[in-house]
Amino acid sequence: MQDADLHALLCLIAAAGPTAPRRRLLDTLAPSAAWSAGPATWRGCGLTDAQVAAMQRPDEPRLHQAWAWLQQPGRCVLGWHDPDYPPLLRRAPHPPLALFVEGDAARLWHPAVAVVGSRSATPNGLDHARTFSRTLAHAGWGVASGMAAGIDTAAHEATLAAGGLTVAVLGTGPDVAYPRANEDLRARIAAEGVVVSEHLPGTGPRKEHFPSRNRILAGLTLATLVVEAAARSGALITARLAAEAGREVFALPGSIHNPMARGCHRLIRDGASLIEDAGEIGEALAPLAAVLASDLRGRLNGPTSTGHRVPAAASQASADDEPDYQNLWNALGHDPTDMDQLVSRTRLTTAEVSSMLLLMELDGRVASHHGRYFRIR
Template identity: 65%
Template sequence: MPDDIAALLILHAAGGAVAPRRALLQACGGPAAALAAGARAWRQHGLDAAQVQALRRPDAAQLGNSLAWLQAPGHQLLGWHDPDYPVLLRRIPSPPLALFVAGDPALLWHPAVAVVGSRGPTAGGRDNAGDFARALAASGLAVASGMAAGIDTAAHEGALAAGGLTLAVLGTGPDVPYPRANSGLHARIAGSGAVVSEHPPGTAAQRTHFPSRNRILAGLSLATVVVEAAQRSGALITARLAAEAGREVFAIPGSIHNPLARGCHRLIRDGAGLVESAQDVIAALGPLAAGLAEALRGRLAAPMFHDTPASSAPAEPRAVDPDYKCLWQALGHDPTGMDLLVSRTGLTAAKLSSMLLVMELEGRVVVEHGRYSRKR
């Protein structure tokens, strides 16, 4: 039987719908057991014929290439079954089965802000990205971006210049800088932060990979800041995905004569927060960052969060806190969306997101496809 790392690589390489493979992993308790369960169990969990065939006959060359990459220092693979899988990413509608990480995987738990925008920004937009990133990093937040040309590069450089943490989410393999001009930046981020991809080593740039990359970038971040963006851009996709995941979205306004300000103005009209300085972002994210810090403390103190016996009903959490009590009463046993929880409690989405994160890691709440319910 393959060990868990090899088995996870085989499951990951099977492609197709991710949800059935996540369900298989969860039911079997780990990758090796999932792979050993056999075709009947695979089909019972929803894997299609192509996936079953891929599990029966894995690509030996791809498997060997990924295993070789993982042998190098600082390279890791985090799977859905792993307790160190980033908690914020678990809560998005379509979390990846596994992540290839070059650098420090603990950074994926650190409170982060995504700074995104045009690949061909104005000089002012590039300066704004760098200034915001420096201030965010100096405040202790990590700066996440996609390592593309333009705003992404300026954001990473700004965070590094401040001596802060930065996280790059790639649409290529974790060993494939894109654009190639960012090879040096890729090495610096891997050395002091983290480079992350859901694609195996050696994967070249493909147009279809970048929109899906954006969901991971948004999912790892407490908030997304759009610096400059045209009406149709990848940055607006990231902002939309962030909002769908219940995260904060901010936009920097610009001149009405700048076509790269129109995407930001559209976001603001649609409800994004208008920000003029990084301090606006930092102040808004205080409660969320505190919630993630509390969750991380719980993770370090208690590696397993689901030790509550199935036969015992979870007690009402934090009963002395009226906000937690109100949220607990607003939650039902049927999945409930964030908008309805805001309506039932009168609390903001930011406050609820922080509280739900803590309750989820305490084993009181479960989240599926962005909807919350009491854990049965």
């Protein structure tokens, strides 16, 4: 992204308030053009007086902090105008204007399941979260959660231990762990998975941000699994938002004497799928994952956000005819190989290698373990 576009996008993000008017601006204009269009165009797209005032008088210290954060390796911001904006999230109700990402942003296209539940989980609930997350990871699914205490933390930790992909969707800035005790976990996820937030770096925890965070978690994933939840729980908000987005909702049954099971029982009564085994989730989601793979193939035929073209790989047969794709396949072995080695061997860019590896994972040809890739057939 050009510096002018990045600065303009940060100004649009910092303007806060309703996202739909700002998305409308970026539907037809690049960020720098949207910024230059001025108050009349802004108001014509529906920006409020407060948003217009914020655009006219940007908070430069906050913008500088965000700019500095983005200069570090492995960090980026995906705006609504960006072709790499996650397609599932784009189709969800009320998508964010932009996502700050730490980690490999291409992996936000990987099929994933949101695993959520109570912050005050029971020991059995934590065990279930670990077992389901570990099984999903071993089956090649990503596991997303909100990095809260309890079920969320157990899901992230189990997925990392299994060598799987985990995505943390934060209600703070991408650089702020909440609870603070999860700072080491946030750093591990940033290094081995993906951390995302719609909020500017440096944004601390605010009560109103966590329900809105849940819509991103629901929108990024193919399904939401509620492991354990009380009758009034943030996990139920995520489940409702997932259902509104047309995604699958699964819930684990529990003892009638466990207050942390009442939310799950309510979901099941309301139509959520009762689930007893993680394999049932994979069977239910396989057709949806195929649609996501098709989206990725289409994206690989288009320009990347940096302006480079990524080789097409619409199928194994066509991939064999693509020199860059075959180059990457030859660079892979049956022993795990990290991204830096693959970039060095192929002389492709990190973005190109990452995108092709993701499609190879979706095609079932490649697996990853702790950020290292190897052939499985």
